[in-house]
Amino acid sequence: MTMADDAAVRIRGWLYDGTIRRDAFHSVPEMAERLGMSRSPVREGLLRLAEAGLIEFVPQRGFRPVRPSGQDIAEIFALRLALEPPAAAHAAREGAERTRVVRELRAQLARMRTAATAGREADFGAADERLHALILECSGSRRLVSLVAELRDTARLIGANTAGRSRSHLDVLEEHEPFVDAIADGDPARAAMSMRRHLIDTGRLLVAQAHDDGDTHAWHAWSSLVDEDE
Known part of the structure; x- marks a missing residue:
């Protein structure tokens, strides 16, 4: 498992259990600090979650969990x-x-x-x-x-x-x-x-x-x- 894989799995878990709040924006630096990783693999992991439709990036604000349609x-x-x-x-x-x-x-x-x-x-x-x-x-x-x-x-x-x-x-x-x-x-x-x-x-x-x-x-x-x- 690469560091990006690890980041995606752990962040997915935080989405699942509510650790990552759904009513707020979050940033790559914030996730990198929580995970104890550099920003590059964290950003890659987040992009995978965005492609899966679990989070969305908003320019100048960061990312947030998607709201169910x-x-x-x-x-x-x-x-x-x-x-x-x-x-x-x-x-x-x-x-x-x-x-x-x-x-x-x-x-x-x-x-x-x-x-x-x-x-x-x-x-x-x-x-x-x-x-x-x-x-x-x-x-x-x-x-x-x-x-x-x-x-x-x-x-x-x-x-x-x-x-x-x-x-x-x-x-x-x-x-x-x-x-x-x-x-x-x-x-x-x-x-x-x-x-x-x-x-x-x-x-x-x-x-x-x-x-x-x-x-x-x-x-x-x-x-x-x-x-x-x-």
Whole structure:
């Protein structure tokens, strides 16, 4: 791995965990100091992140993380809506295995509540991600689990997050309880419907944020790709 590779990987991690603020501009010298590197490899690493669409350079001001567009959000949620409600229905059809799955899902809900109460955002996000992964794993498809994890990772990297802005962590937690309850009750239709409602509500909040941030085409992208009445 070259120094530029190392710089790109480490800065990407800071974008992911919020170390690099999304509401401010940053400079190559600032990143070089943080990384303990000279400016040239840091600049090269940043250019790679810009080419990947994760940051943008603004003349005389430096760089900043990109804001998620309505198109980004609509594409991600159109895919998640195609994949996760059927997975929730499948989880609700599990026989004896459902008891174990429900126990693990409720354990993740408890982790989310503890993290939300303590203000531990990273722990909350990890429990949320694990809860969704548990449901997807019931499908028996490792590719499905991997694909949704990649979609969530992309959303987080571009800063598409509602917790703390459009709704609280406890609000997010409460949206998960209906589909966990439906899975526990062995009700596939209600599990799929509740998951779909959760994803649509989340997507709409993110699109509203993108619109508020200046993306005038955000709602058009959403309505073009997502059929809420399906």
